[in-house]
Amino acid sequence: MNILLLFIIIPILTIVGILLSKEQKQTRVISAVGMGLQLVTAGVLIFLFLAERAAGNTAEMLFTSNWIWYESLNIHFSLGVDGISVAMIGLTSIVIFAGIFASWELDDLPKEFFTSLILLVSGVFGFFISTDLFTMFLFYELAVIPMYLLIGIWGSGPREYSAMKLTLMLMGGSALIIPGLLGLYFNSNPAGGPFTFELLEVAKANIPIEAQRLFFPMLFVGFGVLGALFPFHTWSPDGHASAPTAVSMLHAGVLMKLGGYGCFRVAVFLLPAAAHEMAWIFLILTTISVIYGAFGALWQKDLKYINAYSSVSHCGMVLFAILMFNQTAMNGAVMQMISHGLMTALFFALIGMIYGRTHTRYINEMGGLMKVLPFLAVAYVIAGLASLGLPGFSGFVAEMTIFVGAFQHPDTFHRILTIIACASIVVTAVYILRVIGILLLGKIKKPEYELLTDAKWHERLSTGVLIVAITAIGLAPLWLSEMINNGLGPIIQKLMMAGPIN
Amino acid sequence: MRHELLLVLIAVILLVVEIILPVGRKQRIILPAILLFAAVTVIGFIPGPTGSLFGGMYATSPLTELMKNILNVGALIVLIQSVDWLKKPENSEKVSEFFILIISTLIGMQYMISSGHFMMFYLGLELASLPIAALAAYERFKEKSAEAGVKFLFISALSSGILLYGLSMIYGTLGTLYFEEVGAAITGTPLQVLAFIFFFAGMAFKISLVPFHLWTADVYEGAPVNVSSYLSVISKGAAVFIFTILLYTVFAKMALLWRDVIYIIAIITMTLGNLFAMRQQNLKRFLAFSSISQAGFILLGIIGQSQLGMTTMIYFVMIYIFSNLAAFGVVSIISNRTGKENISDYDGLYRTNPNLSLTMMLALFSLAGIPPVAGFFGKFFLFTAAASQGLFILVLIAVLNTIISLYYYLLVVKAMFLNKSDQPIPYFKSDGYSRLGLVICLAGIAIIGFASPLYEMIRQLSIGIY
Numbered sequence: 001m002n003i004l005l006l007f008i009i010i011p012i013l014t015i016v017g018i019l020l021s022k023e024q025k026q027t028r029v030i031s032a033v034g035m036g037l038q039l040v041t042a043g044v045l046i047f048l049f050l051a052e053r054a055a056g057n058t059a060e061m062l063f064t065s066n067w068i069w070y071e072s073l074n075i076h077f078s079l080g081v082d083g084i085s086v087a088m089i090g091l092t093s094i095v096i097f098a099g100i101f102a103s104w105e106l107d108d109l110p111k112e113f114f115t116s117l118i119l120l121v122s123g124v125f126g127f128f129i130s131t132d133l134f135t136m137f138l139f140y141e142l143a144v145i146p147m148y149l150l151i152g153i154w155g156s157g158p159r160e161y162s163a164m165k166l167t168l169m170l171m172g173g174s175a176l177i178i179p180g181l182l183g184l185y186f187n188s189n190p191a192g193g194p195f196t197f198e199l200l201e202v203a204k205a206n207i208p209i210e211a212q213r214l215f216f217p218m219l220f221v222g223f224g225v226l227g228a229l230f231p232f233h234t235w236s237p238d239g240h241a242s243a244p245t246a247v248s249m250l251h252a253g254v255l256m257k258l259g260g261y262g263c264f265r266v267a268v269f270l271l272p273a274a275a276h277e278m279a280w281i282f283l284i285l286t287t288i289s290v291i292y293g294a295f296g297a298l299w300q301k302d303l304k305y306i307n308a309y310s311s312v313s314h315c316g317m318v319l320f321a322i323l324m325f326n327q328t329a330m331n332g333a334v335m336q337m338i339s340h341g342l343m344t345a346l347f348f349a350l351i352g353m354i355y356g357r358t359h360t361r362y363i364n365e366m367g368g369l370m371k372v373l374p375f376l377a378v379a380y381v382i383a384g385l386a387s388l389g390l391p392g393f394s395g396f397v398a399e400m401t402i403f404v405g406a407f408q409h410p411d412t413f414h415r416i417l418t419i420i421a422c423a424s425i426v427v428t429a430v431y432i433l434r435v436i437g438i439l440l441l442g443k444i445k446k447p448e449y450e451l452l453t454d455a456k457w458h459e460r461l462s463t464g465v466l467i468v469a470i471t472a473i474g475l476a477p478l479w480l481s482e483m484i485n486n487g488l489g490p491i492i493q494k495l496m497m498a499g500p501i502n
Numbered sequence: 503m504r505h506e507l508l509l510v511l512i513a514v515i516l517l518v519v520e521i522i523l524p525v526g527r528k529q530r531i532i533l534p535a536i537l538l539f540a541a542v543t544v545i546g547f548i549p550g551p552t553g554s555l556f557g558g559m560y561a562t563s564p565l566t567e568l569m570k571n572i573l574n575v576g577a578l579i580v581l582i583q584s585v586d587w588l589k590k591p592e593n594s595e596k597v598s599e600f601f602i603l604i605i606s607t608l609i610g611m612q613y614m615i616s617s618g619h620f621m622m623f624y625l626g627l628e629l630a631s632l633p634i635a636a637l638a639a640y641e642r643f644k645e646k647s648a649e650a651g652v653k654f655l656f657i658s659a660l661s662s663g664i665l666l667y668g669l670s671m672i673y674g675t676l677g678t679l680y681f682e683e684v685g686a687a688i689t690g691t692p693l694q695v696l697a698f699i700f701f702f703a704g705m706a707f708k709i710s711l712v713p714f715h716l717w718t719a720d721v722y723e724g725a726p727v728n729v730s731s732y733l734s735v736i737s738k739g740a741a742v743f744i745f746t747i748l749l750y751t752v753f754a755k756m757a758l759l760w761r762d763v764i765y766i767i768a769i770i771t772m773t774l775g776n777l778f779a780m781r782q783q784n785l786k787r788f789l790a791f792s793s794i795s796q797a798g799f800i801l802l803g804i805i806g807q808s809q810l811g812m813t814t815m816i817y818f819v820m821i822y823i824f825s826n827l828a829a830f831g832v833v834s835i836i837s838n839r840t841g842k843e844n845i846s847d848y849d850g851l852y853r854t855n856p857n858l859s860l861t862m863m864l865a866l867f868s869l870a871g872i873p874p875v876a877g878f879f880g881k882f883f884l885f886t887a888a889a890s891q892g893l894f895i896l897v898l899i900a901v902l903n904t905i906i907s908l909y910y911y912l913l914v915v916k917a918m919f920l921n922k923s924d925q926p927i928p929y930f931k932s933d934g935y936s937r938l939g940l941v942i943c944l945a946g947i948a949i950i951g952f953a954s955p956l957y958e959m960i961r962q963l964s965i966g967i968y
Contacts, residue, residue, distance in 0.1 A: 069954050070954045070957055070958070071954070071958055072813075072957075072958060072961050073883070073886065075954075134882075138873045138874075138878065139873075141872060141873045141878065142873050142874060144867075144872050144908075145863075145867055145872055148912060148915070149915075149919060152916065152919065152920040153919055153920060159920075160916060160920055163920075164909070164912060164916070167908070167912065168905055168908065168909055171904070171905045171908055172902075172905055174901070175898070175901040175902050175904065175905055176898075176901075178882070178885055178897065178901045179885075179889065179894045179897045179898045179901065182885060182886060182889035182894070182897060183889070183894060185886070185889075186889055186890065186892075214894070218898075
């Protein structure tokens with residue numbers, strides 16, 4: 001059996017287990033075991049993948065399987081992974097594993113909560129392992145139902161508003177993706193013969209430039225909405241702020257990456273000529289994302305909003321790097337997806353834990369938490385330092401790669417944008433350090449905070465897993481970057497055929 | 503012919519039994535009637551001889567058999583769902599009427615689908631419409647129900663008149679009403695175009711396309727829930743089936759004309775249906791407008807104008823039947839038990855009646871076209887059909903409309919799952935029939951999307967027609 005199938009089967013079995021469970025304790029143990037298995041499977045997958053590559057298998061996709069689904073429409077259920085998707089699968093497994101432990105003590109409708117959460121994550125896994133555009137989109141859309149319920153039922157603040165806004169805006173993205181995908185489909189075989197949704201088959205077709213011009217913006221913006229592309233990012237601050245901890249982690253950590261991955265795998269890869277032509281428009285937008293997100297974070301007082309805006313900025317950087325069409329920058333983009341996914345998940349986990357104790361997320365109302373919550377505080381500092389790009393953590397590797405790659409572009413326009421985007425690093429440092437200063441250092445603002453207790457075992461486990469991953473990538477980035485480069489090869493080749501590459 | 507004859511047989515049996523049964527025990531007819539109908543539905547699936555009768559007035563093909571089977575299954579679900587309501591004391595003396603009327607409309611629809619001649623078609627159409635007026639007025643002690651009956655009667659008379667006027671022009675220009683002969687001879691002269699417009703308007707009333715939809719919400723609201731659900735899925739489904747067949751065969755040569763008409767009507771129908779649905783408080787009116795907008799989506803399949811279009815249309819109608827019946831089923835159960843029909847009454851329903859809420863949610867998401875439920879596949883394939891003609895703008899508008907529709911479907915989900923209420927609908931155990939009905943619908947919603955063989959089968963059968 002194909003190992004990739006496990007990424008769909010394990011979540012389904014876990015959900016069945018959850019539905020059969022009787023009480024909260026059983027539910028969470030089953031979820032943890034299921035997602036633990038998932039994490040192990042992801043580890044095995046990475047190992048097998050690297051072994052296969054080391055053995056000299058240079059096929060574009062590994063572990064491929066193909067089943068015909070709708071024969072007359074030529075829709076297949078086909079699986080396959082390359083270096084990039086393997087990396088993303090690893091990220092997802094880590095984040096969901098940490099997320100389960102971060103919501104360990106949730107007691108309002110736990111069964112429903114974990115079912116929705118795992119349904120959500122199975123959509124994400126499905127998205128990364130499929131190579132048929134129809135199946136891919138099916139899994140992509142699978143997130144809609146659980147996402148609405150998760151934010152709406154278990155969220156905080158204006159949860160109903162945020163849930164509705166997020167769902168509708170993301171559906172708006174899908175609304176652009178559907179005609180885009182159909183456009184690809186009906187142009188996938190200009191020479192006659194059956195049309196196809198198969199990613200690699202579509203990549204072989206020479207789609208006429210007029211069609212590319214029409215469908216590239218649809219697909220790029222469509223996926224870009226999920227990747228928080230300015231000006232379609234407005235769902236992100238509200239949505240992330242209102243969502244319960246595990247959902248914020250998963251959403252900012254993984255789902256936003258679905259957007260970046262889609263832009264990259266579908267829009268840029270399949271429609272390279274139009275991508276070359278129109279990149280400048282989106283480069284400007286992403287630069288705005290990067291800067292605007294950073295300044296937005298500077299303004300906010302609510303911890304979750306700060307982090308949500310910072311996500312807009314960091315995810316903007318992913319799209320920015322993709323549009324530079326250059327191997328180094330693109331490699332950086334994928335690295336950034338993974339690094340930001342881990343970092344932001346850590347942030348949201350910590351914010352959830354701090355909020356659970358202080359019952360406020362406003363930084364002005366807190367202070368001196370380092371003295372009472374040393375473990376959480378140190379973890380927060382680590383997350384902060386990783387986020388502002390301190391060497392030794394994953395953030396540094398990713399951002400460094402992006403900017404080195406981007407600056408290699410000989411064009412002045414691109415260089416100016418790179419310099420502007422670079423400036424966001426400084427702003428990031430400001431808002432991160434400001435939060436750390438106010439929140440963790442100084443005097444304890446309220447007497448009742450003296451009585452707070454530090455992290456419990458499940459919270460330590462949740463944050464620990466993420467910190468280990470962040471530092472591991474920061475200290476030994478090469479194997480990851482190799483793996484990603486491997487997957488980038490065909491994409492770069494296809495881009496090169498369509499235009500100059502730097 | 504088998505389908506119709508069997509239905510006539512049941513109708514006659516029921517009529518006789520109705521006379522024999524003593525007053526006060528009329529409700530005993532329910533179970534045997536449903537079993538009989540279920541048997542007929544099953545028999546319908548056995549492949550039988552096809553061909554034409556009465557010199558081409560009546561013709562069957564595997565495709566029309568399939569359509570009839572789909573309608574039978576839908577009607578069976580409606581009947582099962584109605585039991586709870588029929589058992590109410592005020593309905594006890596009119597039970598067999600309900601069955602007989604439903605079955606006679608069904609006979610009408612099946613004749614209509616199998617017709618090979620406009621006369622026959624019209625006969626079926628009338629048989630399919632008139633009993634519904636009686637059904638809509640079934641709860642005659644309620645003012646709204648009676649009003650709905652009268653409204654429906656007038657509207658169907660009006661639309662039939664318009665339709666007949668169009669048909670008379672066709673006869674005037676061509677001297678024949680046989681589908682085959684009309685299809686071969688029609689050229690699109692101005693008078694025939696006018697005839698087509700009248701024909702189209704008449705059908706648009708039946709399918710409730712904007713701007714011929716004004717009766718829909720009032721009738722749905724006034725009529726008993728189960729009649730509304732019958733009207734919204736079976737009646738509409740049958741009309742869509744025959745409409746598509748006629749467009750693809752008889753009016754095939756005027757495709758350039760009707761393509762534009764449908765293009766515009768599809769956009770208006772989807773958009774206006776959605777915009778009105780957003781404002782509704784009463785769930786029956788809400789579902790009425792949602793069904794109007796769904797009709798707009800169906801037009802997207804029809805405009806696909808090929809085997810793909812036919813297949814996706816039938817496939818979508820099938821999914822729509824299951825999804826809409828599930829939604830109506832929940833509304834009907836709750837309305838029977840509590841008399842509550844407003845969205846705000848559903849506040850906090852999940853905490854008291856989780857199974858009903860989940861069913862409703864899946865049905866609504868299926869109507870909205872969200873995976874993993876079947877509606878996603880149905881909608882996506884409809885878009886594929888429209889895109890196959892290069893109509894990407896239409897697809898884009900349609901997809902934007904799905905967002906609007908998702909918004910109002912989510913309003914109901916929000917009421918059930920998110921809102922808290924001081925006086926939620928209390929927990930109750932629904933009766934076996936209603937649950938059976940919902941389980942069938944849920945199975946349909948869950949399975950049809952993934953069941954590609956079903957899609958391929960429909961496709962195989964639609965070869966003959968196009």
